Amino acid sequence: MVLQLEPELLAALEENHEPGWRADAFYGPTLTAADVPLTWDGSLTFAGDAQVQGRGTVRLARDNDSLVPKAKTDPLAPFGQELAITRTVTVGSKTWDIPMGRFRIFEVPSMREYLRLYPSQAQVIGWDAELSLRDRFEAIIADDFLQTEAPKPGNTVWQEIRRLSPYPIVQSLPDTTIPAGVAYKSRIDAIEVLMAALGGVPHLTRQGALTARPADVWLTATEPVATVKGVIDLDDSLSMDFYNQVQVTSSTGGNDLVAVARITDMSNPIAVGRPIGGRTYRYSSPLLDTQAKVNAAAKTVLARVSGRQSRAVRVSCLPRPDLELGDYIEVVDEAQGREVVGEVTSMTFPMNPTDAMTVELIAAETR
Numbered sequence: 001m002v003l004q005l006e007p008e009l010l011a012a013l014e015e016n017h018e019p020g021w022r023a024d025a026f027y028g029p030t031l032t033a034a035d036v037p038l039t040w041d042g043s044l045t046f047a048g049d050a051q052v053q054g055r056g057t058v059r060l061a062r063d064n065d066s067l068v069p070k071a072k073t074d075p076l077a078p079f080g081q082e083l084a085i086t087r088t089v090t091v092g093s094k095t096w097d098i099p100m101g102r103f104r105i106f107e108v109p110s111m112r113e114y115l116r117l118y119p120s121q122a123q124v125i126g127w128d129a130e131l132s133l134r135d136r137f138e139a140i141i142a143d144d145f146l147q148t149e150a151p152k153p154g155n156t157v158w159q160e161i162r163r164l165s166p167y168p169i170v171q172s173l174p175d176t177t178i179p180a181g182v183a184y185k186s187r188i189d190a191i192e193v194l195m196a197a198l199g200g201v202p203h204l205t206r207q208g209a210l211t212a213r214p215a216d217v218w219l220t221a222t223e224p225v226a227t228v229k230g231v232i233d234l235d236d237s238l239s240m241d242f243y244n245q246v247q248v249t250s251s252t253g254g255n256d257l258v259a260v261a262r263i264t265d266m267s268n269p270i271a272v273g274r275p276i277g278g279r280t281y282r283y284s285s286p287l288l289d290t291q292a293k294v295n296a297a298a299k300t301v302l303a304r305v306s307g308r309q310s311r312a313v314r315v316s317c318l319p320r321p322d323l324e325l326g327d328y329i330e331v332v333d334e335a336q337g338r339e340v341v342g343e344v345t346s347m348t349f350p351m352n353p354t355d356a357m358t359v360e361l362i363a364a365e366t367r
Helices: 007-013 137-142 157-164 187-197 291-305
Strands: 018-027 030-033 038-047 054-062 081-091 094-117 122-135 200-204 210-214 226-234 245-252 255-262 280-284 312-317 328-333 338-350 357-366
Touching: 007 081, 007 094, 018 038, 018 094, 038 094, 038 122, 054 081, 054 094, 094 137, 122 137, 137 187, 157 187, 187 200, 226 338, 226 357, 245 291, 255 291, 280 291, 312 328, 312 338, 328 357
Parallel strands: 226 328, 245 280
Antiparallel strands: 018 030, 018 081, 038 054, 038 338, 054 122, 081 094, 094 122, 200 210, 226 312, 245 255, 312 357, 328 338, 338 357
């Protein structure tokens, strides 16, 4: 799901360019404040294992035209106002805009105006404010059911997600029927359960629409969608947290597809027949729609879960605002002569766009 950026822009991100930010405030579809003055303080963080996946802290400041909120209907007030943040990249006379996301203003923890007193009035000569941001999952969690909810009879998975979502839907993964016995605990739980039936997890587009990204990409992906140059922090370890046999299943058109793969080479100390014994990992995905895909997935999954000694990898690199949670990427550390491929699980972008960003991966392979 990596953003598709033109080659000239990708090259600019890794070379000399003038970085910057732009932000616009919205109340629903209505633009309430254009060119909100972001400073280079704070950060934006995205975490794939959290229900609210995008969070941020930003600071605003300007010498006049105060946007300090005084009423609940003012721009930047935390009562439904949202901030659309864009990363800008300028080379010469050309500027590119890269959307970073649409965030709800969750809190204004500090704000102040600088006043100059005159005999008849006080004039604002400067102001600043700090904003705490959350992505739109915050609203989905907050708008929970008031009574017991269950799937609407006859709905497909995407039809049901569309019924439950307060935001626009971008249908990504193939649709399917709702599994029997599905019961909802909450609105966000319902969306998570339904997307799991698609083989996915909830995700927000940069424009704030609800969509799904494939789950556990690191287990089966083979081709990286992006290559990143950076510094790899790989903390090696040894543990019993590995598997030497896997069962991969899928159900397509009423047909159950199953494949099994095991480590049976007795020269391998983690072979099933060794004293370590059998350690089984089960994986299922409706995206595996043929027996050949199930068979291939069994081999790939086994190769990766049998070597799970260094799952979490931290990377420091030049800002890559095109990366998305769930992307399967390749990281090249030229100084160490090391490469890692894996799934992006979290990212932190400093608001100072000249600072390095950090990316965390579930490593599928290290080289």
